[in-house]
Amino acid sequence: MIGRRGRMPGGVVVLGVIALFVGLGFGVIVPVLPLFAGSFRANDLMIGVVVSAFAAVRLATSPFSNRVMGRIGARATLGAGLLLVSLSSALMGVARSYWWLLGWRAVGGVGSALFTVAAMTVLLAVVPERMRGRATGFYQSGFLIGSMAGPAVGGLLARISLQAPFEFYALTLLVAAVLGLSLLPRDAVRAAAGGGADGVPMRRVLRDSRYRAALVANFAQGWNSTGVRNALIPLVITAGLGLSATWTGTVFAVAAVVQTAAIIPVGRFVDTVGRRPAMLAGALVMAVSHMSVPLSGSIGRVVAAMCVYAVGAAAMSTAPAASVGDATGGVEGGSAVAVFSMCNDAGAIIGPLAAGAVSDALGRAPAFALGVALLLASALVSTRMGPMREPAHRPVPRHGDYRHGD
Known part of the structure; x- marks a missing residue:
């Protein structure tokens, strides 16, 4: 393989x-x-x-x-x-x-x-x-x-x-x-x-601590990275700091470059050090950097916070997916992957709505804090993850099996 x-x-x-x-x-x-x-x-x-x-x-x-x-x-x-x-x-x-x-x-x-x-x-x-x-x-x-x-x-x-x-x-x-x-x-x-091998039953996958941690992490990732980030950070930059919308695009672009540069090294960390340390560190880094955004007071600090956030997001977008593969062994994992994907979509849909409502009622800092609470919950659940291990029935293709063609 x-x-x-x-x-x-x-x-x-x-x-x-x-x-x-x-x-x-x-x-x-x-x-x-x-x-x-x-x-x-x-x-x-x-x-x-x-x-x-x-x-x-x-x-x-x-x-x-x-x-x-x-x-x-x-x-x-x-x-x-x-x-x-x-x-x-x-x-x-x-x-x-x-x-x-x-x-x-x-x-x-x-x-x-x-x-x-x-x-x-x-x-x-x-x-x-x-x-x-x-x-x-x-x-x-x-x-x-x-x-x-x-x-x-x-x-x-x-x-x-x-x-x-x-x-x-x-x-x-x-x-x-x-x-x-x-x-x-x-x-x-x-x-x-x-x-030709039997897949892990979905009931068994749901009982796996690695899979449950991945679901919580993906929900928190969708809530914060797709929801809160896109809904509230533009307001912090334009309404809070009085800058043009161009700065919002600049901040997001710089953060995207950092995340792209970090994702391969982070993936290596996930494979060599482990899923649990990557998910724990990623959630905590995202939480601290996100909470600092509404308290930053300057565009330079916002850029710095979002760059740090991008490194944590790289960990939270690779380690949970790898954990899903560990829990299923990669065999007939479509149902597990579907539920995993749904958690991210649910967070992305609910996140901006909830953050907007809290921001209107209590202010932007509490709205960010709500997303941070989810990241901390993800970190807590990650501490209970089991070790990496392949299910015994995992089929291992022979080296050279990958041929292009239909």
């Missing part, structure tokens, strides 16, 4: 390239989607619904993704998900009303659920325990790099028209689907299906 020099399996490399295209396309429409929705005379609430519909539908449909994967296979599920998001994006670009835009955005969430669950299931299946942190980091670095470049490309395309970014997004996802369907190794797909 692993080359003599510890190189990434072919399946992980293909998934990383796919993630790059997906992240690039997703980043392209981030600055444009609210403007396009506003062109249909949508108010702020309606725009917020369009933005959140993608994650909400993905959350609702994730439980069914494993059933689809069981029927048509991991590779076909991954490709179908990407093609569905590609189609929905193209149709969003030609939407002639707000409701058509919202509907196709929701359809994209279904495709995203299929792709996300299938890709992570294959990823955790094709690497052994000792390499899951690095493999997860490699895969997620593709998203991060694409997401960093995407907004700049989207801004340039928006000068052509507000529809152009959606067509570009559709094209990048089409390329990603072709790559997945044509280059994902057959043995990688067979490993995700169990390779």
